[in-house]
Amino acid sequence: MDNVSLRRYEPSDYDTVLKLHFKGLEQYGVRLNAELIPKFDDDLTMIEEAYLKNGDFLVYTIDSNIVGMGAFRKIDKNTAEIKRMRVQLEYQGRGIGSLVLDTLIEKARQLGYRKLILDTTERMKVAQHLYRSRGFKEYKRGSIRDITIVYYELDLSEKE
Numbered sequence: 001m002d003n004v005s006l007r008r009y010e011p012s013d014y015d016t017v018l019k020l021h022f023k024g025l026e027q028y029g030v031r032l033n034a035e036l037i038p039k040f041d042d043d044l045t046m047i048e049e050a051y052l053k054n055g056d057f058l059v060y061t062i063d064s065n066i067v068g069m070g071a072f073r074k075i076d077k078n079t080a081e082i083k084r085m086r087v088q089l090e091y092q093g094r095g096i097g098s099l100v101l102d103t104l105i106e107k108a109r110q111l112g113y114r115k116l117i118l119d120t121t122e123r124m125k126v127a128q129h130l131y132r133s134r135g136f137k138e139y140k141r142g143s144i145r146d147i148t149i150v151y152y153e154l155d156l157s158e159k160e
Contacts, residue, residue: 003064006103009047009057009071016066017059017084018044024086043073043083055080056107060087060096067091070100072108072116080108082118085127097130105134105154114157122148 009017021044043050051057054074059066068087072080082104087096108116118136120127128150136152143149 003062005061006058006099007061009052009059009069011048013059013066014047017047017069020066020069020086020088021084023088027089047071051083054111056104057084058100058103060100062091068096068100070097070104072104074113075117078114080111080113080116082116085118092126097127101130101134105156109156114155116154116156117152119149119151122150128152 021041047057051071051073055072057071058069060068068091070085071083073083075081082101085097085101087100105116116136118131120131122128122141131152131154134154135158136154138150139153140151141148142151
């Protein structure tokens with residue numbers, strides 16, 4: 001049986017996390033040029049500061065290889081934002097994303113957040129289905145260049 005683990009991000013994970021992030025975007029035809037990377041991915045240059053102080057960053061490993069990840073960070077005292085949900089293409093459909101998301105939701109509840117927000121692209125239909133299955137509701141749409149962004153929120157104060 002595979003040696004699987006869901007654990008907190010460690011600094012030695014950085015290069016693998018970055019590769020997984022960009023591969024996940026490219027899977028859906030989203031490519032950030034050098035001009036856009038600092039605007040949209042600056043949090044990945046400071047994971048400890050952005051996520052580990054008032055949130056969390058999780059990696060899912062199989063045989064010590066990172067195949068999935070997800071994080072949340074503080075927006076304000078009541079709201080946290082889910083970010084960087086990615087699963088390697090060959091491991092998708094095995095429940096890894098669900099496990100990561102469910103764990104992040106529970107951790108956010110434990111830290112006292114009352115609302116979670118997130119965004120994804122219109123192209124990421126599987127991700128949208130996952131978020132809706134957990135109770136996230138779309139609250140707006142926007143666009144960045146030719147990419148439609150879908151924004152979701154989850155009220156953590158509601159009973160499950």
